[in-house]
Amino acid sequence: MSQSTTAQTICSDPLPGAYRDYSSGNIQSCIDNLLPCLSSIKDKTARFEAYRLLAISYHTLNQENSCDTYLRLMLLERPEYILHPNIETGSFAKLLSNYGIKPKLSIGLHSGMNINFVHLIKSYSPNQLPQLYTPSIGYQLGVFGTYELRLPFYFKAGLTLASSTINQAFKTDDGFQQNYAERLQYLNSSLGAFTHGSISKKLRLHGGLNVGFSFLQQAKVSVSTRFANNEEIFLYSQDGLQYRNKLQPNMGIELGIDYRINRSLISLSIAYSHYFQTTIDSDKRLLDQDFIMNTEYVNDDLKMRLLHFKLAYTFALTHRVYQASIN
């Protein structure tokens, strides 16, 4: 009982005593008094100091394996730490300069807008009219996780809720005028491989490729038509989901710039996604006869080509300490 009480008392605040031992040159005593109390140190700042004191003590005693252990623990405890040799001891500074730390597993959130540059593959206009699809703005919001390898490559998996639009408007000389608007909402899951390179201590560039699958959730169609020699405008709407290809595979490329703040990254990026499937299910193109008769519009073969502008925030959950000589 009394021994555990004594141990408790010694370990209640071990750092000042350990520091005094080190200051007076009793390095081994510093280690012997601090090591048993490590598990009792709950405060993060104090724990970092303890790891650092042990690392520098072992280094002073030339016990490099133990030094390596506590040096790594020190860097994992405080990933933002970086050593500048001007301040640390000469040999310890040199030792630390061989180490680096990078995020291993991170999570993030992104939002932004997209522009849909619709690609007309084939027109099915019953009137043989030229189809003019204009770029249209949508939005997206998503979450993602990244896993970084030892090399500056990382995998990124994400889930994004997005909305894109398809717009078409044209008129003919005889007065036929039509506005077609389709709003698509989908959930996109993606997996990508990226690399990055530093341009300064806080800034880095990133780039990569990804593949994804979009699961269409909504396809709302709205058509307004003014027929030739008729002043009246007819409105027609359709819930187009049942006539669409609901699974849309896509592939993309992304480039961006990251700004590092402590354990976080704020990123601005531009990305392009190319969709491989037409929006319309060709087997169901002519199923809604009412829609075709009322609007004189038959769904064309369209593929989406999206340009994304994203702002993302990434937070590192775990880190990896490495030695530069290995890399």
Place this chain on the structure above:
Amino acid sequence: MIQWKFTLFKLAHPLGGLLLCIILPLSTFAQIGDPSFIHAQKEYELGNFQASIDTLLRRLEQGDDNLKWNTQRLLCLNYLASNQKENARKAAKSMLTIAPTYRSSALRDPAEFRKLLESFLILPKWKLGISIAPGSNLTLPRINKIYSNVELTKKYTGLAAYQFGISSSYQMHSSLALQFGVLASANRYKIDYSISGWDLHMNESMTYLNIPLSIEFSPSLKGPFLPYVQAGAFIGYYLYGESSFYAKFKEDGTEYQLANIQSKDRRMVFNYGIQAAFGTKYRKRNGEFFVQLTYFRSMNDLVNSSARYKYSELQYDYFYIDDNFQLDNLALTFGYSHFLSYKIESK
């Protein structure tokens, strides 16, 4: 091989200061890299404060940020020891400007130095954050003039929708900040009306991209929870919108509808107005969480009057003509802001 590097002291984690507070007193055994710094440190320990100060003053702008703030720290200690209080204050402020999240340590820092650091206010200068109103953005329609081809009463009801976006702020003063951002704001409302045996409904959803600009006032209080108020203006750009119309003849139950018709040409492209908000922040070391209630008051009619009578189908089948209305919003948002940089002020 491109190496990932972290900046410790520029990002100013207080631990950096604590670590260096360990190192400085250990200099009797340790070799410190920068010869001038070593020399200045030894002079300080020997009590030759002026010699230490002279050495440090010759190399103030040399080295990286880490060395610079440690230089300022040692300079401050020298000034305190030699009773040069004004110079000590300047050195402390310079140190905090480079390392704003430095936390003093009772183990390592003299009491006078700690007291001097506590006399400064460290405020975030630039912040960047995100905010979300997940279904807590309530639309409040205001009708200015009713248009109808028959006599009827329309009942407008505001509905809840989402709002999300990014925000940034610049701290102009300890209590005043300039706030701006980009928000996607969804407005939803419905109209119920009836006429001659017909039950009619219309609902509309419009999304605007709003750019708010406001001044924030936050009284200087202690404690992690900080209340604040904001006042400003916003301008919104119409992204997209849809209207749906429903009609039911009560006598025989005949129903028809026109769903999800794009309403872009019937609406004004720009929406502008004023806004006011109050909220509270929970400040951590490098960022803050906030919850805020904002009232957006639109100052212009959202109806494009030139398209009011464009669609005869709406007038004759649904007895609908756009009224002149404005849409206000009451949004409860949650968010997080990260501190990008800091400013130092005296308390």
